[in-house]
Amino acid sequence: MTAPASILLSVGTDFHAFDRAVSWLDTWLEAHPEHQAGAIVQHGTSAPSRHGSNHQYLAHADLQTALDEARVAIVHGGPATIFEAVEHGHVPVCVPRDPTLGEHVDSHQQRFSRYLAGEGIVHLALTQDEFDQAVTDAMRTGRGQASTARSLQRTQSMATLADLVTSAIEIDRRPLARRSSPLTSVGRLLRRR
Numbered sequence: 600m601t602a603p604a605s606i607l608l609s610v611g612t613d614f615h616a617f618d619r620a621v622s623w624l625d626t627w628l629e630a631h632p633e634h635q636a637g638a639i640v641q642h643g644t645s646a647p648s649r650h651g652s653n654h655q656y657l658a659h660a661d662l663q664t665a666l667d668e669a670r671v672a673i674v675h676g677g678p679a680t681i682f683e684a685v686e687h688g689h690v691p692v693c694v695p696r697d698p699t700l701g702e703h704v705d706s707h708q709q710r711f712s713r714y715l716a717g718e719g720i721v722h723l724a725l726t727q728d729e730f731d732q733a734v735t736d737a738m739r740t741g742r743g744q745a746s747t748a749r750s751l752q753r754t755q756s757m758a759t760l761a762d763l764v765t766s767a768i769e770i771d772r773r774p775l776a777r778r779s780s781p782l783t784s785v786g787r788l789l790r791r792r
Contacts, residue, residue: 605637606734607669608648611677612656615702616645620694623730624673625649630731634738639665663687671737674721676708681721688742692733693721 608624610617621642628635628650638651641662647653657665666672666687674680676695684691693715695708716723722737724730 605634605670607639607665608673609641610643611675611680617702618645621645621648623727627731627734670741676712691721692724694724
C-alpha cells in the first residue's frame, strides 16, 4: 500500500459497480485537494477514483491496516464492513448501495444503514450534500470516538446487534409469504428486552 490514509473508502467486493460512492468522494476531494494524497479507494468493479490511491480490492490485512491508519472510514452498507470499521474505532460514513440504481439486488443495505444511523453507529449519507457534510465533519473530529470506554460499549453493542439479527433470522422461519424483514424481527426483539 501507499502512505497512511487520511480517508479510506471501501465499496466492498459485490460484483455490482458502485460508481456513485467513488464519484462522491472524488467531488469531495476536488473541494479538499489537501486530502487527495491520503485517500485510499478500494473500488471493486467501480470506476477508479480520479484523485485517490486506487485498489480494485485490498487483502484483508491491508484493509485492517488502512482502517487502523485512516482518520475517516467511508463504507458501503454491508454489515461486515461496517462492523470492521466500528471495531477499529470509527463512526464510519456509510453510503448504502441503492438497488434502484443497479448497485445491489435489494434494499437491505439501506434499511440496515438507516437503523444503525438511528443508533448513532454510522453517519448515513444518502445524497452528495449529506456525504460532503459527513466527511467534512469526520475529518474535523477524527474517528468520532469519545473514549476507549465508548469504543468498548460500541463493540459490545455491535455484538448484541449481531446476536439479535441471528435470533431474528432463527425466529423468522415462517413460510416466505408471511415472513417479515429481519429488521422488523430485530425491532420486535429489542422491544422485548
